[in-house]
Amino acid sequence: MPASLKLSQREATFNNEVVARFELYNSLFQTLPFYQVKEIGILLPFFTAHCEQGVNAGLSPEEIISSFFSKHVPDIDHREQINRMFRLLQYIERQVVLFDAIEDSSFGKIGRAADAGTLQSLLQQANISDQARKDISDKLNDMSLRLVLTAHPTQFYPGTVLGIMTDLIDALKHNDINSIDELLQQLGKTPFFNKTSPTPVDEAISLIWFMENIFYHALSGIQTTIEQEFDVNVNAKRQILELGFWPGGDRDGNPNVNTDTTRSVMRILRQVLFRCYYRDFKVLKRRITFRGFGKTLEELEKLLYQNAFNPQRDPHDVQGELLDMLGSIRETVINDHDSLFLDVVDDMIRKVRLFGCYFATLDIRQDSRVLRSVFKYGSERISETGIKPEYFDLDEAKKLKNIKFNEADFICPDDADDLTKDTLNTIRLVKKIQHNNGEKACQRFIISNCQQASDILQLIDLFLWSGWEKDHLTVDFVPLFETVNDLKHAAGVMEKLYTHPFYKEHLKQRGSAQTIMLGFSDSTKDGGYLMANWSIYKAKVELTAMANKYNIDLSFFDGRGGPPARGGGKTHRFYSSMGQEIANKHIQLTIQGQTVSSQYGSVETARFNMEQLIHAGIVSALHPNQHDLLDSRHKSLINEMAEESYKLFMNLREHPLFTDYLEKFSPIKLLSLVNISSRPTKRNSDSKLRLEDLRAISFVTSWSQLKQNIPGFYGVGTALKKMKESGNWAEIKELYRGSGFFRTMLDNCMMSMSKSDFRVTAYLEKDERFGEFWSMLKNEYELTKAMLMELTEADVLMVDYPVERRSIAIREKIVLPLVIIQHYALSLLRDNNDDRELTGVYSKLAIRTVYGIVNAGRNLA
Helix, strand or coil: CCHHHHHHHHHHHHHHHHHHHHHHHHHHHHCCCCCCCCHHHHHHHHHHHHHHHHHHCCCCHHHHHHHHHHHHCCCCCHHHHHHHHHHHHHHHHHHHHHHHHHHHHCHHHHHHHHCCCCHHHHHHHHCCCHHHHHHHHHHHHHCEEEEEECCCCCCCCCHHHHHHHHHHHHHHHCCCHHHHHHHHHHHHHCCCCCCCCCCHHHHHHHHHHHHHHHHHHHHHHHHHHHHHHCCCCCCCCCCCEEEEECCCCECCCCCCCCHHHHHHHHHHHHHHHHHHHHHHHHHHHHHCCCCCCCCHHHHHHHHHHHHHHCCCCCCCCCHHHHHHHHHHHHHHHHHHCCCCCHHHHHHHHHHHHHHCCCCCEECEEEEHHHHHHHHHHHHHHCHHHCCCHHHHHCCHHHHHHHCCCCCCECCCCCCCCHHHHHHHHHHHHHHHHHHHHCHHHCCEEEEECCCCHHHHHHHHHHHHCECCCHHHCCCEEEEEECCHHHHHHHHHHHHHHHCCHHHHHHHHHCCCEEEEEEEHHHHHHHHCHHHHHHHHHHHHHHHHHHHHHCCCEEEEEEECCCCHHHCCCCHHHHHHCCCCCCCCCEEEEEECCCHHHHHHCCHHHHHHHHHHHHHHHHHHHHCCCHHHCCCHHHHHHHHHHHHHHHHHHHHHHCCCCHHHHHHHHCCHHHHHHCCCCCCCCECCCCCCCCCCCECHHHHHHHHHHCCCCHHHCCCHHHHHHHHHHCCCHHHHHHHHHHCHHHHHHHHHHHHHHHCCCCCCCHHHHHCCCCHHHHHHHHHHHHHHHHHHHHHHCCCCCCCCCHHHHHHHHHHHHHHHHHHHHHHHHHHHHHHCCCCHHHHHHHHHHHHHHHHHHHHHHCCCC
């Protein structure tokens, strides 16, 4: 079937299954009474149309809002206008949920047609020949996929709304009108935001919902297919599928995370896991009703129940005991009962192998600057360290020679500062967690802002000073390189580590395996979209070559956010486009923002997206696209574009109006009041706004709220234009057609641009102070759009993804009124100097719009 026909069929399905049903159920939703203001649902279509007409006419938000109320509700005062806007936005944010639910309920009919690349396609390849099956099996035994749920603001929907969405998706799948009607009424009465900011433990519990209800089933389902269809080693130390977890362990810049938090989250992970096991055991017990098992079933039930409902303060790792008991049951079922219900037993064994007693590896993360401070503290108070005061004045080479790696058993005193206590107490806690739950429960320490080899080695010393032994240091030390400059020097840092006698021996004990984390978000904020992508690509090539030189089994851990500006977009296409110059056996990435609910919100979507990542890893290894092995000429061209883009982006960053513009017209100063995260929006929360202190998530979110998405495209048009003017356009077109890396990078850029709408801020063109600055942003947008359409030989962006383009367009139309309300509220805040009560009301109105705009974008945070 021709590709064009497939696309047209998929578009038709999308129109029937999503667009038509949304119009139907949305009309039903708008007739429901809402907080006793019945006419709001009727008013909303008029408001939406009025906003659309207003932005097309280049009106300011103030002009759009005032003219709407003058025309449709002329007899109410300003305060009642504000009240109506609150009611309108409450409808709109629920419209977004309705659209999400309808789209998700249609995933089976639409989603799978979008991209080939699941286990089913691997099975089709395996069925061609025994050799093909063996090749895939060999690659599966040599690869791994680790998804890491992060502690960044990961849900703008509270748990109550997620529950309604889950039920609504199910009702929509079956067209159960009565249930849909009731759930829409429930949705209308359920709050959409938290009154207080969540604690880190609250964040963990929110994400553990996905662990319990989604990943527990999705991972075991994929593992079942792999084991049944391919020859894989189920007892390998490195599993094919792994989960990681950051809430409770990630304390980089979050003063609310401490040792007690880490301890609590680990206990919750264990308890929830054992409740999953206990539910499975009840199924097993209902089936295994035969004689011949002695007390094994009874002992197994007792062990599971105790851990699920009466957890001990100091438990121990019982994975081995569970597997022994289940193995005994399995043997009896095979030998004495004709393997009846063997699949039920095997399913439980598989899950215990996958999740042990920990569910997910809890990563610890701290900034290198904090760790350096703690190292200095320890060196001054622990006699065994061998670190002399003059050590801190040495250059890096001499530091590496003077770190002694002496063991001690220092217990941090209560009078130490909070960061020192947390660091040293957490290092001791890691050993306790491993004892209680197994080594994999907590075995990685990530050093963010890692700049030199001594950052890693000094952290190792902190472990050795805290009761750990050199020969039993069951911890992996993971450097995180984030800025453009750090990425440039990363390979040199790693060579110093690979050649350092102590670290070399440590790596040998850890199976000569090294994980390196690369942060996308900060590099985008630091150098712009093209430079971030290219810097990470180059760093991966250099780091792979360095690892190969020293026979290191290298894993890249990609810190990717939801939107393309933070490394999101069609992530699996990045992995399938890695050439042979880049280590790609082990895929590790963070999932965060709306990516959690949009791509992993159901077992079906979670399986699909994980299978795509597995398929990407296998295919890039078995059938590497030679075009993805960029030759020196293509590298030179991309490098030239990245440099040109970087230059323009840095000029923008250094523009005297840059932070003023962001502060004045985006809700950046209000993001700290959005009760979705325990983490401050910037690192020095009490200081004046500085770009270097601003978290990447806040930076990107602010631009997306402005509907400008600068971090996702700025500089791309200028770079492409230079290529054309230099006579390289034919080569660039060839590169776009042939290189998966280059194509994915630009396709994701187009996705960012499709969520931009400069009409919203067009009124700023005439602004005396910001008019020229706004025009500079708009001109680069128009240039980038024109160059990309010329490159793709299309008259629209995202021409190859018509369904995704239509979905984005509908979502943008739904939230346009929210964007207008937000800009209106911000303008009222700027102009209001006296009335403190109104200041609070305007702030609340602006803040409430943030939720719906981000939720509609699905990958804007």
